Amino acid sequence: MISWLKLTSFGGIVVTAPAAAAITAWLMMGRAWRLAGWWCVLFIGGMALVVATKIAFxxxxxxxxxLDFTGISGHAMRATAVYPVLFYLVMLRSAPLMRLxxxxxxFGISIAIDVSRVVIHAHSISExxxxxxxxxxxxxVFLRSAASLKAFRVSRWALVAGLLAVFASSYLKPVPxxxxxxxxxxxxxxxxQPFTRIGWKPRSANFQSY
Incomplete structure (x- = not known):
């Protein structure tokens, strides 16, 4: 059975950033230029908001x-943004029901990752x-924009390679x-000194939450 620590690693930036890049690449391979740009805007915008809340605290x-809230969970945000889109595009050439x-x-995978952040005490529930x-x-928002996207031909080897790269990335050392x-x-x-949730005062940081 997969451990909570291993599960949470799938929300790390070393996994989700390559996955987001793979989504962009697949859209560009299908000449869905506008959607590729829209995806980049949404994902980078989400990342910026996460970082802004953390810097503020x-x-x-x-x-x-x-609420014990010190900033939006980056793991939770990235996982929930990436995995539904990733699996939707993998099923793009299937029937609409299969895409759904x-x-x-x-979304199920992302929920499990979100829960893992709380279980391992990396984040509060509110975060x-x-x-x-x-x-x-x-x-x-992206999936609604992609609802009219016509199925495009992407090499199955490219899909397999992309998914394997995402899985393999979970074994990489986390970046600081x-x-x-x-x-x-x-x-x-x-x-x-940084502010921390312990006493809500400036102390040496000891809460790894990104």
Whole structure:
């Protein structure tokens, strides 16, 4: 049985960024240029919002203490944005019902990843839910835009290679995105120490949540 730690790794940026890139590549291979651009805008916009909420808390302590909210979960947002779209496109040449099933499977996977963030104490419930809502909005907006997308021929080998690359990426060493965000937050805020949820005061960071 897959562990919660392994499951949560599928929401990491080393997995979801290549998956988002694969989605862009598949759309471009199908000459769906406008959708490819729209997908990039949605995904990058979601990432920017996640980073902004984290910088706001780490740099200035801006959050919702009553909800234990210190920023949107990046894992939850990326997983919920990427996997429904990924599986929808994999099933693009199938019947509409199968496309819907693919997106549903993607949402199921993302929910499991979101839950894992809470189980391993990487995020509070409010942060995971916020990530799920933001990622869900991104995937739903994109899927509505792609509803009239005609099936295009993409090599099955390209699809298999893309999916295998996504799976293999889960074994890569995580990149220190939390540290990078902390460095930026301290630079722009001018503070010497980051804010943390422990006491909601500036202390040395010890909560890895990105």
């Amino acid at each position: 780490i740099g200035w302590g801006l959050g919702i203490q009553a 099933l693919g997106a549903t499977v993607g 995971a839910v916020a990530g799920f809502v933001l990622g869900g909005l991104i995937s739903i 995105t939390e540290r990078w965000i902390e460095d930026v937050a301290l630079a722009v805020s001018g503070h010497d």
